[in-house]
Amino acid sequence: MKFLRVGEKGAEQPCILDAEGRARSLVSLVSDITPETTPSLVEKLTGADIDTLPLVDDNARIGAPISQPRNIYCIGLNYSDHAAEAGMDIPEEPIIFTKSSGSYCGPDDDILYSPKMTKLDWEVELGIVIGKPALNISRDEASQHILGFTLVHDVSERAWQLERGGQWSKGKAFPNFCPTGPWIVTPDEVNGGRGLDMWLDVNGRRMQSGNTDTMIFDAETIVSYMSEFTRLEPGDLICTGTPPGVGAGMKPPVWLKIGDRVELGISGLGRQSQRVVAL
Incomplete structure (x- = not known):
């Protein structure tokens, strides 16, 4: 479905x-x-x-395919090649941070550019939508708590994220920094989120290419792991990390600017298209 x-x-x-x-x-x-x-x-x-x-x-x-998640969680550095381009070690356990609920928006809604932004970046990600509460569940039980999967654009302001003396959430929480959808797809239609091709273009130029099979921690592992520390609630969204090709990893870095067009997709989960506009 x-x-x-x-x-x-x-x-x-x-x-x-x-x-x-x-x-x-x-x-x-x-x-x-x-x-x-x-x-x-x-x-x-x-x-x-x-x-x-x-x-x-x-x-x-x-x-957006669900009215408003109570919580939006993210997994950092969940692709080994993205960790390498970021110059960071491959995590031994999932890195968890959050996005503000106010960052949530529709798949084709504009990306808002504040005059205080300097390093606006892109990240195509597989999203997990929780279907029923999960607390202290095993990996084998995790699939029973997943309603489906969705496409997410984890928009990031890198200067705020990495240079302003705080947690990563600081660069992830701005309005419209979490375009989601177009669909929630039940696990049976997308092989439980496995083997899905991912891509992202900026102004027609391919920036990111990847596949969910290269995730360090798969969906079931992430849901089980997170349930050790918090109760996952129905409708919660978990953004599971991005493959290489982000602007921060390029030499020299490339940042989004007003007027840019971003298009992205994951096989079986549809595609998104956003314009960067001045706030």
């Missing part, structure tokens, strides 16, 4: 893609895709005749 939300910001309606890739409204079955409705979402749709649901305008805006 592929879930999405369609409509203007604040007025999105829950949808599902049919076999031909057309969005159909789920309003008759579920009020919205939210942290409260995610635990029973798949169960409610089991056996439903998707092709009888109303079609949604193909030209309508695609919003």
